[in-house]
Amino acid sequence: MKNLFISFAIFAQLISFSCAQNTQNKPKNETVMADTFRKLTDEEWKAKLKPEQYYVLRENGTEKPYTGEFVFTKEKGIYSCAGCGLQLFSDEMKFEAHCGWPSFDREITGGKIVQTEDNSHGMKRTSISCARCGGHLGHIFDDGPTATGNRYCVNSAALNFEPKSNKTSEVITLGGGCFWCIEAIFDELEGVSKVESGYSGGTTENPSYNKVCEGKTGHAEVVQITYNPEIISLTTLLEVFFKLHNPTSKDKQGADVGTQYRSIVLYHSNEQRKIVENIIKTLNDNKAFENPIVTEVVAYKKFYIAENYHQEYYQINKEEPYCKAVIKPKMDKLEQIFAQKLKKNGK
Numbered sequence: 001m002k003n004l005f006i007s008f009a010i011f012a013q014l015i016s017f018s019c020a021q022n023t024q025n026k027p028k029n030e031t032v033m034a035d036t037f038r039k040l041t042d043e044e045w046k047a048k049l050k051p052e053q054y055y056v057l058r059e060n061g062t063e064k065p066y067t068g069e070f071v072f073t074k075e076k077g078i079y080s081c082a083g084c085g086l087q088l089f090s091d092e093m094k095f096e097a098h099c100g101w102p103s104f105d106r107e108i109t110g111g112k113i114v115q116t117e118d119n120s121h122g123m124k125r126t127s128i129s130c131a132r133c134g135g136h137l138g139h140i141f142d143d144g145p146t147a148t149g150n151r152y153c154v155n156s157a158a159l160n161f162e163p164k165s166n167k168t169s170e171v172i173t174l175g176g177g178c179f180w181c182i183e184a185i186f187d188e189l190e191g192v193s194k195v196e197s198g199y200s201g202g203t204t205e206n207p208s209y210n211k212v213c214e215g216k217t218g219h220a221e222v223v224q225i226t227y228n229p230e231i232i233s234l235t236t237l238l239e240v241f242f243k244l245h246n247p248t249s250k251d252k253q254g255a256d257v258g259t260q261y262r263s264i265v266l267y268h269s270n271e272q273r274k275i276v277e278n279i280i281k282t283l284n285d286n287k288a289f290e291n292p293i294v295t296e297v298v299a300y301k302k303f304y305i306a307e308n309y310h311q312e313y314y315q316i317n318k319e320e321p322y323c324k325a326v327i328k329p330k331m332d333k334l335e336q337i338f339a340q341k342l343k344k345n346g347k
């Protein structure tokens with residue numbers, strides 16, 4: 001049985017790490033993120049970045065024309081700052097400028113890029129840098145061929161690229177303690193079409209709830225989430241996931257103890273694996289939690305759906321003490337932090 005006396009202290013140690021689109025919380029969260037990056041020393045930046053990234057972002061360097069990896073790319077997706085992950089441009093803003101560097105005619109709105117006068121090398125130019133980490137990106141010129149008239153000339157080394165999925169339905173499997181909680185949380189999100197509670201990550205075939213609770217099947221309590229990546233990104237799903245459970249406590253969530261309650265992500269593709277590893281690295285690098293993240297990241301093999309009475313458990317049993325004591329506060333927190341992402345507030 002789930003224990004009623006879960007500790008709520010875990011919430012206190014979660015720092016603000018929220019989706020960029022969450023305007024309600026953005027200013028505060030953005031300040032926290034910016035502060036974190038601005039405090040990094042040169043040595044820490046060197047350890048974090050590849051040499052060519054350090055040269056451009058931290059030493060105002062310029063890569064040789066036609067040498068960067070994004071000069072000719074046309075793939076759909078988002079270009080973000082290689083220093084801090086702030087989303088800066090999309091493929092729709094990119095054009096072929098025949099100058100040897102990736103060029104954009106505008107930036108993603110929200111004051112993400114800072115312009116500064118640059119009189120170095122005997123030229124009068126305007127340099128552009130990331131508003132969050134201060135990393136140098138390149139320069140902006142007013143000779144752009146589109147309606148904006150702007151040409152953001154950016155070094156490839158200053159950017160990371162996250163391709164946009166062209167699928168309208170994807171599946172991810174997550175475990176973060178009792179599946180009643182996790183299911184209730186993800187059910188609320190716009191773009192999530194199905195959430196099923198079940199077991200995964202172990203070896204026993206067709207496990208029952210009782211067997212899983214004994215802790216010898218190797219399975220974790222998980223939810224299998226079907227979502228539309230055009231509406232909600234995996235990154236946002238993972239932000240919710242990492243914010244609403246404690247990924248630093250091994251085989252334990254509050255008073256629920258055992259390997260079946262371990263924090264686990266079962267990825268269904270290599271793209272998913274990269275996104276998950278990237279987020280965990282970012283959270284660890286920025287000390288988002290007091291302790292390192294222990295979330296297991298493994299390839300998905302098989303999912304066993306749990307017994308019927310576990311499905312929609314919170315919706316059906318809201319008045320139960322466990323639901324009131326453990327799940328309700330998480331739902332409140334979800335509402336508070338991710339209001340923009342919820343179905344009832346949907347577009």
Ligand SMILES: [Zn+2]
Nearest residue numbers: 081084130133
């Ligand atoms: Zn940055």
